[in-house]
Amino acid sequence: MPDPKNRRERGLQVYQRMGWGNNAGVKELDEDLWNFTTDVLFGEIWSRPGLSLRERELVTLGVLMAAKADGIALHMRNAHNLGITFDEIKEVILQCTIYLGMPKALFAMRKLKAVMAEQQGSHAAGKSGGG
Template identity: 40%
Template sequence: MFGDFAPGLVHFTDDVLFGEVWKRTGLSPKDRSLVTVTALAARGNTEQLVYHLGLAQENGNSETELIEAITHLAFYAGWPQAMAAMAVAKNVFRG
């Protein structure tokens, strides 16, 4: 997406984040995805949430688990963030 425009950012995204950080053995890909989805939801980063909800499912998280995580998050990260994240999840899962 940004290869010609921001090659450094692409390098860090592809090689460092997804090439090294996501490959670390301390957490499973499923757990990393759940952490990522909740962090994005808590911060209101709904654009990236679209991709990461799909990746979370590919990594073994069920729709039910992801909905429950966002619901739980409402009490810790704020109702508006959870509602925005749930709207994204509904669109991704039922779109």
């Protein structure tokens, strides 16, 4: 079990690995929520041994698909930042479809296509010198 004294540091390390910086958007929204998210969710849960960040992100994608949670797009980006390919994310969606049903699969696939288009757009802008 991770040492509770170091959970803030571990939470910040998870943010960095996921490409979130210090997750300032949540801190600006509400500092108490940021403290809880940083210390407990990422400093304790996501930092536990037993599953890699990659594996935790794949599980999270399935759960967010089940909940039809808008946060799934953010976690699709996180997954990609962790080296999970869009094809692998698609496979998670297909794997979950039989258990969750078509409405949730369509929801998740639309989110994935939007994230993929966003990534394509940012790569194209970077190649053309745009910002």
